[in-house]
Amino acid sequence: MSAVWLQVGQCGNQIGQEWWQIIANKRETNAPPFGSLDGKLSAICVDSEPKVVRRLQKQIGRKAFRESNLIVGKAGRGNNWAYGYYGSKGERDLFSQTMESLRKEVERKDCYCGTVLIHSLSGGTGAGLSSRLCEAIREEYPLGRILSVSVAPHQSGESSLQHYNTLLCLSWLQRFADGVLLFQNDEVLKRAASMQQKEGDDASGQVSFATMNSYIASCLAGLFHPLKIFTTRSGISLGQEPWELLRSVCPMPALKFLHAAQSGTRGTVLWDRLASSVAQPLPRESLSGNPHHSTALLAVARGPQEHSFLLNPDLVLRKLKQAYRCVPWNPFPATYWTDPSSGIASPFSCHHHTLTVCANHSSAADFLQRVAHGAHAMYESRAFLHWYQRHGCEEGHFEEAFETLRSVVEDYHHLGD
Known part of the structure:
Protein backbone atom coordinates (compact mmCIF):
# COMPACT_ATOMS: atom_id res chain seq x y z
CA MET A 1 0.00 0.00 0.00
CA SER A 2 2.89 2.33 -0.72
CA ALA A 3 2.34 3.91 -4.13
CA VAL A 4 -0.06 6.37 -5.74
CA TRP A 5 -0.49 5.82 -9.48
CA LEU A 6 -0.80 9.12 -11.36
CA GLN A 7 -1.76 8.98 -15.05
CA VAL A 8 -1.48 12.23 -16.99
CA GLY A 9 -2.57 13.03 -20.53
CA GLN A 10 -3.98 10.88 -23.30
CA CYS A 11 -0.98 8.55 -23.54
CA GLY A 12 -0.66 8.14 -19.78
CA ASN A 13 -4.31 7.19 -19.39
CA GLN A 14 -4.31 4.83 -22.36
CA ILE A 15 -1.35 2.95 -20.89
CA GLY A 16 -3.06 3.14 -17.51
CA GLN A 17 -6.12 1.47 -19.00
CA GLU A 18 -4.03 -1.46 -20.24
CA TRP A 19 -2.22 -1.65 -16.88
CA TRP A 20 -5.41 -1.73 -14.81
CA GLN A 21 -6.92 -4.34 -17.14
CA ILE A 22 -4.03 -6.65 -16.28
CA ILE A 23 -4.60 -6.04 -12.58
CA ALA A 24 -8.39 -6.38 -12.94
CA ASN A 25 -7.97 -9.73 -14.70
CA LYS A 26 -6.32 -10.99 -11.52
CA ARG A 27 -9.26 -9.61 -9.49
CA GLU A 28 -6.93 -7.53 -7.38
CA THR A 29 -8.24 -4.02 -8.03
CA ASN A 30 -9.31 -3.63 -4.41
CA ALA A 31 -6.29 -5.31 -2.86
CA PRO A 32 -2.95 -3.93 -1.72
CA PRO A 33 -0.82 -2.44 -3.11
CA PHE A 34 -3.17 -1.01 -5.74
CA GLY A 35 -6.19 -0.04 -3.66
CA SER A 36 -7.37 1.68 -0.53
CA LEU A 37 -9.33 0.10 2.32
CA ASP A 38 -12.61 1.27 0.77
CA GLY A 39 -11.93 -0.81 -2.34
CA LYS A 40 -11.07 2.09 -4.68
CA LEU A 41 -7.89 2.12 -6.73
CA SER A 42 -5.05 4.34 -5.56
CA ALA A 43 -5.06 5.96 -8.98
CA ILE A 44 -5.49 9.52 -10.19
CA CYS A 45 -6.40 10.03 -13.85
CA VAL A 46 -5.79 13.50 -15.28
CA ASP A 47 -6.32 14.88 -18.77
CA SER A 48 -7.18 18.24 -20.26
CA GLU A 49 -9.91 16.51 -22.31
CA PRO A 50 -12.49 14.04 -20.89
CA LYS A 51 -12.75 11.41 -23.64
CA VAL A 52 -9.86 9.07 -22.75
CA VAL A 53 -10.46 9.20 -18.98
CA ARG A 54 -14.16 8.40 -19.38
CA ARG A 55 -13.34 5.50 -21.69
CA LEU A 56 -10.87 4.16 -19.13
CA GLN A 57 -13.49 4.42 -16.38
CA LYS A 58 -16.01 2.53 -18.50
CA GLN A 59 -13.51 -0.17 -19.50
CA ILE A 60 -12.17 -0.90 -16.01
CA GLY A 61 -15.43 -0.29 -14.15
CA ARG A 77 -3.07 21.98 -24.32
CA GLY A 78 -2.14 22.42 -27.98
CA ASN A 79 0.87 20.07 -27.79
CA ASN A 80 2.61 22.91 -25.94
CA TRP A 81 4.74 22.20 -22.84
CA ALA A 82 4.37 25.75 -21.55
CA TYR A 83 0.57 25.67 -21.88
CA GLY A 84 0.48 22.36 -19.99
CA TYR A 85 2.91 23.56 -17.31
CA TYR A 86 1.38 26.98 -16.61
CA GLY A 87 -2.22 26.10 -17.48
CA SER A 88 -5.09 28.29 -18.56
CA LYS A 89 -6.69 31.02 -16.49
CA GLY A 90 -10.02 30.44 -18.19
CA GLU A 91 -10.89 27.08 -16.63
CA ARG A 92 -10.62 25.14 -13.38
CA ASP A 93 -7.04 24.48 -12.40
CA LEU A 94 -6.12 20.87 -13.24
CA PHE A 95 -2.88 21.17 -11.30
CA SER A 96 -4.51 22.23 -8.00
CA GLN A 97 -7.21 19.57 -8.29
CA THR A 98 -4.61 16.88 -8.93
CA MET A 99 -2.44 17.89 -5.99
CA GLU A 100 -5.49 17.91 -3.70
CA SER A 101 -6.47 14.40 -4.84
CA LEU A 102 -2.89 13.25 -4.37
CA ARG A 103 -2.85 14.65 -0.83
CA LYS A 104 -5.99 12.73 0.06
CA GLU A 105 -4.62 9.49 -1.45
CA VAL A 106 -1.40 9.87 0.51
CA GLU A 107 -3.37 10.37 3.73
CA ARG A 108 -5.33 7.16 3.07
CA LYS A 109 -2.14 5.10 3.05
CA ASP A 110 -0.58 3.40 6.03
CA CYS A 111 2.85 3.87 4.44
CA TYR A 112 3.32 6.22 1.50
CA CYS A 113 6.60 5.54 -0.29
CA GLY A 114 6.14 7.36 -3.57
CA THR A 115 4.29 8.12 -6.81
CA VAL A 116 4.41 6.32 -10.15
CA LEU A 117 3.81 8.93 -12.85
CA ILE A 118 2.69 7.65 -16.28
CA HIS A 119 2.78 10.12 -19.18
CA SER A 120 4.20 11.01 -22.58
CA LEU A 121 7.10 13.34 -23.32
CA SER A 122 5.60 15.07 -26.33
CA GLY A 123 2.06 16.22 -25.49
CA GLY A 124 1.15 19.50 -23.84
CA THR A 125 -0.58 17.81 -20.91
CA GLY A 126 1.62 14.72 -20.77
CA ALA A 127 4.87 16.69 -20.89
CA GLY A 128 3.97 20.09 -19.41
CA LEU A 129 1.51 19.25 -16.65
CA SER A 130 3.55 16.15 -15.69
CA SER A 131 6.65 18.32 -15.31
CA ARG A 132 4.86 20.67 -12.95
CA LEU A 133 3.32 17.81 -10.97
CA CYS A 134 6.70 16.08 -10.64
CA GLU A 135 8.24 19.29 -9.32
CA ALA A 136 5.39 19.89 -6.86
CA ILE A 137 5.33 16.30 -5.59
CA ARG A 138 9.06 16.44 -4.90
CA GLU A 139 8.60 19.67 -2.93
CA GLU A 140 5.49 18.52 -1.04
CA TYR A 141 6.68 14.97 -0.27
CA PRO A 142 10.49 15.12 -0.24
CA LEU A 143 10.88 11.68 1.38
CA GLY A 144 8.71 9.92 -1.20
CA ARG A 145 10.15 8.44 -4.39
CA ILE A 146 9.01 9.49 -7.86
CA LEU A 147 9.23 7.00 -10.71
CA SER A 148 8.29 8.37 -14.13
CA VAL A 149 7.05 5.99 -16.83
CA SER A 150 7.72 8.16 -19.88
CA VAL A 151 6.81 7.47 -23.51
CA ALA A 152 8.94 9.17 -26.15
CA PRO A 153 7.52 10.05 -29.60
CA HIS A 154 8.55 8.50 -32.91
CA GLN A 155 11.71 9.98 -34.42
CA SER A 156 9.84 10.56 -37.68
CA GLY A 157 7.70 13.10 -35.86
CA GLU A 158 4.31 13.27 -34.16
CA SER A 159 4.20 17.02 -33.58
CA SER A 160 6.17 20.03 -34.77
CA LEU A 161 6.79 20.92 -31.11
CA GLN A 162 7.81 17.48 -29.87
CA HIS A 163 11.53 18.32 -29.60
CA TYR A 164 10.85 21.33 -27.38
CA ASN A 165 8.30 19.46 -25.26
CA THR A 166 10.55 16.44 -24.82
CA LEU A 167 13.61 18.57 -24.04
CA LEU A 168 11.86 20.53 -21.30
CA CYS A 169 10.11 17.52 -19.79
CA LEU A 170 13.31 15.46 -19.65
CA SER A 171 15.08 18.35 -17.95
CA TRP A 172 12.38 18.52 -15.25
CA LEU A 173 12.44 14.74 -14.75
CA GLN A 174 16.20 14.75 -14.38
CA ARG A 175 15.93 17.34 -11.64
CA PHE A 176 12.93 16.06 -9.71
CA ALA A 177 12.34 12.34 -10.39
CA ASP A 178 14.26 9.44 -8.86
CA GLY A 179 14.02 7.29 -11.96
CA VAL A 180 12.71 7.52 -15.53
CA LEU A 181 11.50 4.29 -17.12
CA LEU A 182 11.81 5.34 -20.74
CA PHE A 183 9.85 3.72 -23.59
CA GLN A 184 10.65 4.96 -27.09
CA ASN A 185 7.79 4.48 -29.54
CA ASP A 186 10.05 3.28 -32.36
CA GLU A 187 11.48 0.47 -30.22
CA VAL A 188 8.11 -0.37 -28.67
CA LEU A 189 6.67 -0.72 -32.16
CA LYS A 190 9.37 -3.22 -33.17
CA ARG A 191 9.13 -5.29 -29.99
CA ALA A 192 5.32 -5.32 -30.00
CA ALA A 193 5.35 -6.44 -33.65
CA SER A 194 7.75 -9.25 -32.77
CA MET A 195 5.57 -10.46 -29.88
CA GLN A 196 2.43 -10.12 -32.00
CA GLN A 197 4.04 -12.28 -34.67
CA LYS A 198 4.99 -14.92 -32.11
CA GLU A 199 1.37 -15.09 -31.01
CA GLY A 200 0.25 -15.70 -34.60
CA ASP A 201 -1.75 -12.47 -34.63
CA ASP A 202 0.03 -10.84 -37.53
CA ALA A 203 -2.48 -11.14 -40.35
CA SER A 204 -2.30 -7.47 -41.38
CA GLY A 205 1.32 -6.91 -40.41
CA GLN A 206 0.31 -3.70 -38.64
CA VAL A 207 0.68 -2.85 -34.96
CA SER A 208 -2.00 -0.71 -33.36
CA PHE A 209 -1.47 1.88 -30.65
CA ALA A 210 -3.45 -0.39 -28.34
CA THR A 211 -0.96 -3.21 -28.95
CA MET A 212 1.96 -0.88 -28.25
CA ASN A 213 0.31 0.31 -25.05
CA SER A 214 -0.31 -3.33 -24.10
CA TYR A 215 3.38 -4.10 -24.50
CA ILE A 216 4.35 -1.19 -22.23
CA ALA A 217 1.76 -2.25 -19.65
CA SER A 218 3.07 -5.82 -19.92
CA CYS A 219 6.58 -4.63 -19.06
CA LEU A 220 5.19 -2.68 -16.10
CA ALA A 221 3.35 -5.77 -14.88
CA GLY A 222 6.47 -7.87 -15.29
CA LEU A 223 8.35 -5.46 -13.04
CA PHE A 224 5.71 -4.20 -10.60
CA HIS A 225 3.09 -6.88 -10.11
CA PRO A 226 3.43 -8.12 -6.51
CA LEU A 227 6.09 -10.74 -5.90
CA LYS A 228 6.04 -13.26 -3.09
CA ILE A 229 9.49 -12.19 -1.94
CA PHE A 230 8.09 -8.76 -1.02
CA THR A 231 4.98 -9.95 0.79
CA THR A 232 4.51 -10.15 4.54
CA ARG A 233 3.95 -13.42 6.41
CA SER A 234 0.23 -12.83 6.11
CA GLY A 235 0.58 -12.67 2.32
CA ILE A 236 -0.09 -8.93 1.98
CA SER A 237 2.01 -7.00 -0.52
CA LEU A 238 3.25 -3.58 0.59
CA GLY A 239 3.96 -2.53 -3.00
CA GLN A 240 7.72 -2.17 -2.65
CA GLU A 241 8.51 -3.35 -6.19
CA PRO A 242 8.91 0.11 -7.84
CA TRP A 243 11.17 1.36 -5.05
CA GLU A 244 13.24 -1.83 -4.87
CA LEU A 245 13.67 -1.49 -8.63
CA LEU A 246 15.14 1.99 -8.21
CA ARG A 247 17.42 0.79 -5.45
CA SER A 248 18.69 -2.02 -7.71
CA VAL A 249 19.27 -0.18 -10.99
CA CYS A 250 20.13 3.40 -9.96
CA PRO A 251 23.46 3.12 -8.09
CA MET A 252 24.36 6.65 -9.24
CA PRO A 253 21.56 9.16 -8.52
CA ALA A 254 22.46 11.38 -11.47
CA LEU A 255 22.00 8.53 -13.96
CA LYS A 256 18.34 7.60 -13.78
CA PHE A 257 17.17 6.75 -17.33
CA LEU A 258 16.04 3.12 -17.48
CA HIS A 259 15.46 0.74 -20.38
CA ALA A 260 12.91 -2.08 -20.05
CA ALA A 261 12.17 -4.99 -22.38
CA GLN A 262 10.31 -8.28 -22.17
CA SER A 263 10.11 -11.64 -23.88
CA GLY A 264 7.83 -14.60 -23.22
CA THR A 265 7.11 -18.15 -24.26
CA ARG A 266 4.56 -20.93 -23.84
CA GLY A 267 5.22 -24.43 -22.56
CA THR A 268 8.69 -25.48 -21.48
CA VAL A 269 10.93 -22.49 -20.96
CA LEU A 270 14.63 -22.02 -21.60
CA TRP A 271 15.46 -18.89 -19.65
CA ASP A 272 18.79 -18.27 -21.39
CA ARG A 273 16.96 -18.16 -24.73
CA LEU A 274 14.53 -15.60 -23.36
CA ALA A 275 17.54 -13.59 -22.18
CA SER A 276 18.94 -13.64 -25.72
CA SER A 277 15.56 -12.61 -27.12
CA VAL A 278 15.32 -9.64 -24.74
CA ALA A 279 18.84 -8.43 -25.44
CA GLN A 280 19.03 -9.06 -29.19
CA PRO A 281 17.50 -5.73 -30.39
CA LEU A 282 19.46 -3.70 -27.82
CA PRO A 283 21.69 -0.97 -29.34
CA ARG A 284 25.33 -2.00 -28.98
CA GLU A 285 27.10 1.26 -29.89
CA SER A 286 26.48 4.97 -29.41
CA LEU A 287 25.96 7.46 -32.22
CA SER A 288 29.71 8.13 -32.14
CA GLY A 289 30.61 4.44 -32.36
CA ASN A 290 31.53 3.85 -28.72
CA PRO A 291 30.18 0.72 -26.99
CA HIS A 292 27.21 1.12 -24.68
CA HIS A 293 27.36 0.09 -21.03
CA SER A 294 24.98 -0.47 -18.11
CA THR A 295 25.52 0.56 -14.52
CA ALA A 296 23.13 -2.17 -13.30
CA LEU A 297 20.26 -4.40 -14.41
CA LEU A 298 17.36 -6.32 -12.93
CA ALA A 299 15.85 -9.49 -14.43
CA VAL A 300 12.37 -10.62 -13.37
CA ALA A 301 11.44 -14.21 -14.27
CA ARG A 302 7.77 -15.15 -13.93
CA GLY A 303 6.02 -18.43 -14.55
CA PRO A 304 5.24 -21.84 -13.09
CA GLN A 305 8.70 -23.07 -14.05
CA GLU A 306 10.56 -20.44 -12.02
CA HIS A 307 12.40 -23.31 -10.33
CA SER A 308 14.28 -23.96 -13.58
CA PHE A 309 15.57 -20.37 -13.40
CA LEU A 310 16.59 -20.79 -9.77
CA LEU A 311 18.56 -23.95 -10.59
CA ASN A 312 21.11 -21.89 -12.49
CA PRO A 313 20.45 -18.13 -12.33
CA ASP A 314 24.12 -17.35 -13.07
CA LEU A 315 23.68 -18.69 -16.60
CA VAL A 316 21.01 -16.11 -17.42
CA LEU A 317 22.68 -13.27 -15.51
CA ARG A 318 26.02 -13.93 -17.18
CA LYS A 319 24.40 -13.71 -20.60
CA LEU A 320 22.58 -10.51 -19.68
CA LYS A 321 25.68 -8.89 -18.16
CA GLN A 322 27.59 -9.57 -21.36
CA ALA A 323 24.80 -8.33 -23.63
CA TYR A 324 24.19 -5.18 -21.59
CA ARG A 325 27.94 -4.66 -20.95
CA CYS A 326 27.67 -4.06 -17.22
CA VAL A 327 30.40 -1.76 -15.93
CA PRO A 328 33.34 -3.48 -14.19
CA TRP A 329 33.37 -1.09 -11.24
CA ASN A 330 29.99 -2.27 -9.94
CA PRO A 331 30.65 -5.45 -7.89
CA PHE A 332 26.98 -6.51 -8.03
CA PRO A 333 25.63 -5.21 -11.36
CA ALA A 334 22.88 -7.81 -11.88
CA THR A 335 19.91 -8.67 -9.65
CA TYR A 336 17.08 -11.11 -10.24
CA TRP A 337 13.58 -11.68 -8.90
CA THR A 338 11.35 -14.68 -9.58
CA ASP A 339 7.70 -15.47 -9.04
CA PRO A 340 5.55 -18.51 -9.90
CA SER A 341 2.58 -16.43 -11.08
CA SER A 342 1.84 -16.51 -14.80
CA GLY A 343 -0.55 -14.93 -17.22
CA ILE A 344 -0.20 -11.45 -15.70
CA ALA A 345 2.90 -10.05 -17.32
CA SER A 346 1.77 -10.48 -20.91
CA PRO A 347 -1.62 -9.44 -22.23
CA PHE A 348 -0.83 -11.08 -25.56
CA SER A 349 -1.64 -14.53 -24.21
CA CYS A 350 -2.06 -16.39 -20.96
CA HIS A 351 0.01 -19.09 -19.26
CA HIS A 352 3.26 -17.46 -20.33
CA HIS A 353 6.68 -17.57 -18.86
CA THR A 354 8.09 -14.06 -19.10
CA LEU A 355 11.47 -12.51 -18.58
CA THR A 356 11.43 -8.74 -18.05
CA VAL A 357 14.74 -6.88 -17.90
CA CYS A 358 15.23 -3.33 -16.66
CA ALA A 359 18.68 -1.78 -17.11
CA ASN A 360 20.30 1.58 -16.54
CA HIS A 361 21.71 1.59 -20.06
CA SER A 362 23.75 4.29 -21.77
CA SER A 363 21.69 4.05 -24.98
CA ALA A 364 19.50 6.65 -23.25
CA ALA A 365 22.25 9.15 -24.08
CA ASP A 366 21.65 8.64 -27.81
CA PHE A 367 18.01 9.53 -27.34
CA LEU A 368 18.86 12.58 -25.24
CA GLN A 369 21.34 13.73 -27.88
CA ARG A 370 18.78 13.42 -30.68
CA VAL A 371 16.24 15.40 -28.68
CA ALA A 372 18.75 18.14 -27.82
CA HIS A 373 19.96 18.33 -31.42
CA GLY A 374 16.45 18.65 -32.85
CA ALA A 375 15.40 21.21 -30.24
CA HIS A 376 18.60 23.23 -30.63
CA ALA A 377 18.16 23.52 -34.41
CA MET A 378 14.69 24.96 -33.83
CA TYR A 379 15.90 27.15 -30.98
CA GLU A 380 18.70 28.67 -33.05
CA SER A 381 16.23 29.65 -35.76
CA ARG A 382 13.81 30.99 -33.10
CA ALA A 383 11.12 28.66 -34.42
CA PHE A 384 7.88 28.56 -32.38
CA LEU A 385 9.48 30.23 -29.33
CA HIS A 386 6.71 32.81 -29.14
CA TRP A 387 4.19 29.99 -28.59
CA TYR A 388 6.01 29.15 -25.36
CA GLN A 389 6.79 32.68 -24.27
CA ARG A 390 3.17 33.76 -24.35
CA HIS A 391 2.39 31.15 -21.69
CA GLY A 392 5.24 32.22 -19.39
CA CYS A 393 8.15 30.06 -20.60
CA GLU A 394 11.42 32.00 -20.85
CA GLU A 395 14.56 31.42 -22.86
CA GLY A 396 16.37 30.60 -19.63
CA HIS A 397 14.21 27.47 -19.34
CA PHE A 398 15.54 26.26 -22.69
CA GLU A 399 19.15 27.13 -21.89
CA GLU A 400 18.97 25.28 -18.58
CA ALA A 401 17.34 22.28 -20.25
CA PHE A 402 20.08 22.08 -22.88
CA GLU A 403 22.74 22.16 -20.17
CA THR A 404 20.96 19.52 -18.10
CA LEU A 405 20.74 17.05 -20.99
CA ARG A 406 24.33 17.79 -22.04
CA SER A 407 25.56 16.93 -18.56
CA VAL A 408 23.62 13.64 -18.46
CA VAL A 409 24.86 12.62 -21.91
CA GLU A 410 28.45 13.29 -20.86
CA ASP A 411 28.05 11.22 -17.69
CA TYR A 412 26.64 8.28 -19.66
CA HIS A 413 29.45 8.49 -22.20
CA HIS A 414 32.02 8.05 -19.43
CA LEU A 415 30.45 4.89 -17.97
CA GLY A 416 32.97 2.56 -19.54
CA ASP A 417 36.03 4.58 -18.50
Missing part, protein backbone atom coordinates in the same frame (compact mmCIF):
# COMPACT_ATOMS: atom_id res chain seq x y z
CA ARG A 62 -17.07 2.74 -12.62
CA LYS A 63 -16.71 1.48 -9.08
CA ALA A 64 -12.96 0.90 -9.41
CA PHE A 65 -12.02 4.60 -9.45
CA ARG A 66 -12.78 7.34 -6.99
CA GLU A 67 -14.85 9.91 -8.89
CA SER A 68 -12.90 12.82 -7.40
CA ASN A 69 -9.70 11.26 -8.80
CA LEU A 70 -10.95 11.54 -12.40
CA ILE A 71 -9.81 15.06 -13.21
CA VAL A 72 -10.56 16.40 -16.69
CA GLY A 73 -10.68 19.71 -18.52
CA LYS A 74 -12.66 20.80 -21.54
CA ALA A 75 -9.87 21.63 -24.00
CA GLY A 76 -6.42 20.31 -24.84
